[in-house]
Amino acid sequence: MSSRLLRTTTPLLALAGALLAGCAGLPWHGNRLADGARANVAILETTDIHSNVLSYDYYKLKPDPSLGYERTATLIRRARAEFPNTFLFDSGDTIQGSVLADYQALVKPVGCAQELAVYQAMDAMGYDGGTAGNHEFNYGLGFLSQVTGTPMNVDGGHDNRCAGPHFPLVLANVYGARDGKPIFKPWTVVTKTISAYTPDGSRIEVPLKVGIIGFTPPPIMDWDKQNLAGKVTVSGVVEAAQKYLPELKAQHPDLIVAILHGGLNTAPYTPQMENAGWYLAGVPGIDALLLGHSHTEFPGPHYAGMKDVDAKRGLVRGVPAVMGGFFGKDLGVIRLVLDRQGGRWVVDRDESHSEVRPVCSKSGSPNKSGSQAVECVPADPAIAPLVQQAHEAAITYVNTPIGNSSVQMSSYFADEGNMSALAPVNAAQADYVRTELPRSHPELADVPVLSAAAAFRTGFGGPDDYTDVAAGPLTLRSAADLYFYPNTLAAVKTDGAGLKAWLEKSAGRFNRIDPAKAGEQQLINSRFVGYNFDQIQGGIHYVIDVSKPVGQRITTLSYQGKPVAPSDPFIIVTNNYRASGGGHFPGLDGSNIVLAAPDGTREILAKWIEHRKQIGVADLEPTSWNFAPLKVRGPVVFTGAENKLGVAKAAGLTNIRLVKDNGDGTAIYAIDLSH
Incomplete structure (x- = not known):
């Protein structure tokens, strides 16, 4: 927990500790929770897993500890141990992107009764919801309908409710061409019991209703035209939010989380915008924003200087937001501080912030070359056995x-x-x-x-x-x-x-x-x-x-x-x-x-x-x-993989030289552009 949150919660926690025995498990009395109560809730996010379930490189046929959902699962368990109140969501691009995914979709397609390997792994961690990314549509609507367990009234869709993930998928901006209705539920409400603290420091268990609404990039109609043309239509992200948020708000959720498979772009908005997160954050009523698609991290330096974006604390136009990397390399965490005001929960945006937690991080003191050792969290032992049979079959296939x-x-x-x-x-x-x-x-x-x-x-x-x-x-x-x-x-x-x-x-x-x-x-x-x-x-x-x-x-x-x-x-x-x-x-x-x-x-x-x-x-x-040819006074450099200078020489690139190894598997090379 950050020092900022500790300063916020320490007085309450101290008082709560004194009253813990008598106050733990107090019943929820509806509207009796007085103003001034406070709660800390962590929104956990995965995105762009791309069916990288295991820490394994199918192209090099060897383990790769830098990626894989089985390591993200370890971060999820650690976050849950740190934060008593958590919700876990996925922002899409889940079912496609690895040899394992292709094997289960194209080589030996899973049957109606068989759950995809990546969903088996995610179910082991207990998700509260998710959305569909653009790559969910790569294998066609029939496959998507089947593996998500979602009957779809579209050409090629499944009427049967096949085995799918054990959590709801929401998507508000893709509609069936036959009936004009969303192919997934546009929104849903997830309710969990959380621990909160009353103004006198007493701990109380209360229900928290979290509404979720999902969005995918509108350009899927171009990118997957062969699979989607004439079968579905797509609307802009902002337009879909404006259409369905009133319905969601009518359910009186305590919080609304927008799950967008998209990043941030401040260019003029159009309904076809690929990365419309900045504009979605401006739609009234959204309390937290989950991002994806861009294969990067938010908060992070990539977004430094963007208008109305705090790239250190993780705020987009004042809304707490996170983008948790890709390939199972990271876990996104939004730390929300909730205050009870006027009979409802309100996000304290001054105290709330986001972070991206990597499965691998540098540790120890730098060596003489300035590099540090890389340390990766262990894989969660519960994941690999779930997918072992499909994993071995994929290796045989490739x-x-x-x-x-x-x-x-x-x-x-x-x-x-x-x-x-x-x-x-x-x-x-x-x-x-x-x-x-x-x-x-x-x-x-x-x-x-x-x-x-x-x-x-x-x-x-x-x-x-x-x-x-x-x-x-x-x-x-x-x-x-x-x-x-x-x-x-x-x-x-x-x-x-x-x-x-x-x-x-x-x-x-x-x-x-x-x-x-x-x-x-x-x-x-x-x-x-x-x-x-x-x-x-x-x-x-x-x-x-x-x-x-x-x-x-x-x-x-x-x-x-x-x-x-x-x-x-x-x-x-x-x-x-x-x-x-x-x-x-x-x-x-x-x-x-x-x-x-x-x-x-x-x-x-x-x-x-x-x-x-x-x-x-x-x-x-x-x-x-x-x-x-360009003669330059100073060196022109680039970063590549270490110990590969021989590859450059063999390819005839004699104008490349090694500058230094970084000690983390990468190296700095210089290129002589004069010849």
């Missing part, structure tokens, strides 16, 4: 052989020009479209086909969060490592101007480098996520000048050795997320899609490898871009 490779394919230096992990994806995507597109669009048969891919794993999740497929036998695990997400393939028609705009957007991955600056400069823009750094191949070559401002960095662009004209036609292969507007790339809003494949990109890649059997250098197009 070890299915599909071919061989004579080259290492990794993303350790994808940002610096090693495209070995992207080249097979681009080759497989382009081959697929060159075969399929002429069947539906014969008029486009002669248009050049390019392919765009991004390195999904570039260290964002820690020093093990990289793609690394060794030379030798290839398995389905290799394909899943090379293509991390279960996207489907899409192709768009554009022109030379659109191609250049696409590349300019991608080049935002880099900070602007000042050649005259003598001090150290960071190459990578940490606010620009790696999965939005598309690298395009297919006979093109381009140059990125990081000394220039964003939008003016592509200084050379050619196709088959000739300069690309703005009017030159191109087909660019990408995924359904990007083609439909994901990442807000210019010219990509779904309107210029010419092929929306029913096949997943990962499966297309696996079949491409299986067909070739042996992958060598000749099968992979060389890197299609380079940095413009």
